Amino acid sequence: MTTMLDAPAAAFHVSTELPPVLAGLLPCVLQRDGDLLAVKDLRTGLWVHANEAMALTLGMPLLDLLGHSDADIFEPGVATVLRAAEHTALAHGEPLTSEHRFEIHGQRREFSVLRWPSPARSDGQRWLCSVWRDLAPERQREAQLRAALEQIEQQQRANELLQRELADQALRDPASGLYRRAHFDDQLRREVDLSTREHREFAIVFLSIDPPTAQARALGAPGRQRVFEAIGRLLRGGTRAMDASCVYDDSRFAVLLSGVGLATAHARMEGLRRKCAAQIVVHEGQDLGFTVSMGVASFPHTAQSQDELVAACEAALGEAVRRGGNHVTLAAIRFDGA
Structure with a gap:
């Protein structure tokens, strides 16, 4: 048995033409890194050397490994796969690394195996040296890194969402929850540009609360x-995502109805007027019933520019107020050459 243990070391010294001190250093390096070492006689297919780490991993006494083949040590399917990898390494002629996944004593293990066939001696003797590295720590580090990256991405998404919410809150009136006038003016400019380019209609509405x-x-x-x-709840619930409901000033609200004609806008606002009149608002035990007046104008039928559209809508609202409130009034439709 001593000869079997010494033979691969001697062969390693001769075949690699390294000083004995370097060859002797190899087991120490492997032991420090936790790698597994096995040396096989290529003529017989028997293991002639292994380190303690290999024996511990396989759960077998070291001496029980020596003098046995892969078929004696591993499951048949695993032994077949290892044998195929050895043939590939022999055909390659140089150190070759492959990965293997299999169960050892019911535990799933994963290894990176570096195989190096020694040059043949004068008597034809050859050995196959294999260094096994357990990939579990590396896979664990990769999983931890992925988890950390996912956590960072989630935090970034949460921060971006918070920033958008804060920016959105800055654009909204705290009492009604509706956008402020700056947002309405911006949406109105965009809608005028879109309507001009695509020849489509849209409407705006000015709404004021009738005297309490x-x-x-x-x-x-x-x-x-x-x-x-x-009113904020009613406007948010009665408009679409592409519309814009805003607090226009201290006494008026404004609604932009994208892609909506004058008749449709009037019908929708008439429904909103009725809801306002029927809304029950209680404060300190008293019902604050309220009604609203609304003016409706559309682009381009009642106006040909943004300023004209706003003026037409204000005029329609003024007419609704003059009629006594709780009324929806349409802006006059233009009948000029346009």
Whole structure:
């Protein structure tokens, strides 16, 4: 048995033409890195050398490995795969690395195996040296890195969402939850440009709250805020994602209805007017019933420019107020050469 252990070391010294001190250093290096070492006699296919790490991994006494073949040590399917990898390494003629996955004592293991066939001696003796590296720590590090990267990506997405929410909140009126006038003006400019290029219609609406009753006025600013909140809910629930509902100034709201004609806009706003009139808003035990007046204008039928459109809508709202409120008025349609 001593001869079997010494033979591969001697062969390693001769075949590699390395000083004995370097050949003797190899097991120490492998032991430090935790790699597994096995040397096989290519003529017999028997293991002639292995280190303690290999024996511990396979769960066998070291001496039980020596003098046995892969078929004695591994499951038949595993032995077949290892034998095929050895043939590939022999045909390659140079150190060759391959990866193997199989179970050892019911545990799934993964190894990177570097195989190096020694040159033949004068008597034809050859050995196959294989260094096995357990990939579990590397795979664990990769999994930890992926998890860390996913966590960073999730945090970035959360930060981006928070930034968008904060930016969106800055654009909204806190009482009604509707956008401020700056957003409405921006959307209106875009819609005028889109309508001009694609020859399509859209409408805008100005809405004002009719004068409150004496009882509602007595509740002051808190009561007015409750009414604003109610109108905000009604406008958000009664408009589409492509529309824009905004607080236009201290007394008026504005709605942009994208791709909607004058008749459709009137019908939708008439429905909103009825909902406002029927809305129950309670503050300090009192019902703050309210009504609204609305003016509706469309582009390009009632105006040919943004300024004209706003002026036409304001005029229609003024007419609704003059009629006593709780009314929806349409802007006049142009009948000129345009």
